[in-house]
Amino acid sequence: MAEKTETAKKENDNVIFVGKKPTMSYVLAVITQFSEGTKEVFIKARGRSISRAVDVVEVVKNKFIDTLKYTIDIGTEEVEDEGKRLNVSTISIKLTK
Amino acid sequence: MAEKTETAKKENDNVIFVGKKPTMSYVLAVITQFSEGTKEVFIKARGRSISRAVDVVEVVKNKFIDTLKYTIDIGTEEVEDEGKRLNVSTISIKLTK
Numbered sequence: 001m002a003e004k005t006e007t008a009k010k011e012n013d014n015v016i017f018v019g020k021k022p023t024m025s026y027v028l029a030v031i032t033q034f035s036e037g038t039k040e041v042f043i044k045a046r047g048r049s050i051s052r053a054v055d056v057v058e059v060v061k062n063k064f065i066d067t068l069k070y071t072i073d074i075g076t077e078e079v080e081d082e083g084k085r086l087n088v089s090t091i092s093i094k095l096t097k
Numbered sequence: 098m099a100e101k102t103e104t105a106k107k108e109n110d111n112v113i114f115v116g117k118k119p120t121m122s123y124v125l126a127v128i129t130q131f132s133e134g135t136k137e138v139f140i141k142a143r144g145r146s147i148s149r150a151v152d153v154v155e156v157v158k159n160k161f162i163d164t165l166k167y168t169i170d171i172g173t174e175e176v177e178d179e180g181k182r183l184n185v186s187t188i189s190i191k192l193t194k
Binding site for chain 2: 047048049050051054055057058062070072074075076087089091
């Protein structure tokens with residue numbers, strides 16, 4: 001059981017959800033992942049945070065890892081806000097060194 | 098000379114710059130382009146408008162053209178704001194039916 005939890009943790013570790021913190025917090029998280037030997041890091045964001053997710057990738061690429069490769073996928077999620085159903089755009093960016 | 102201007106116009110016609118207008122304005126522009134027979138439409142945005150550019154693609158795909166294919170590229174541009182040089186993220190999304 002303990003092993004299973006550990007596996008689940010490892011699977012989620014390489015996903016960074018970009019929200020409202022400063023861009024550099026997420027940049028640091030990406031750099032940390034790669035320096036720990038992670039091969040693929042996923043950056044995910046939705047709504048207004050999508051712009052910041054792109055900023056994170058650009059800063060990592062331009063200032064830290066110039067060999068960075070990325071694949072971008074976009075989508076739509078339904079969220080509920082005060083009883084109303086809203087569609088919100090999402091982005092998922094796969095990063096490899 | 099008149100012909101040259103016409104060619105230049107045609108080349109730019111399939112690029113839609115997403116800014117601060119409502120999402121549906123840009124959705125309409127994309128639909129119009131495709132209905133006029135354009136094979137590839139490019140959506141470009143920078144900074145905070147990147148999120149809206151993604152919204153535009155998602156609305157076009159989910160509500161109008163379900164066979165829509167896209168390729169996303171991101172980058173950085175340098176802009177000058179009150180004499181200061183700032184880096185701003187950019188997105189370019191190539192759409193095909």
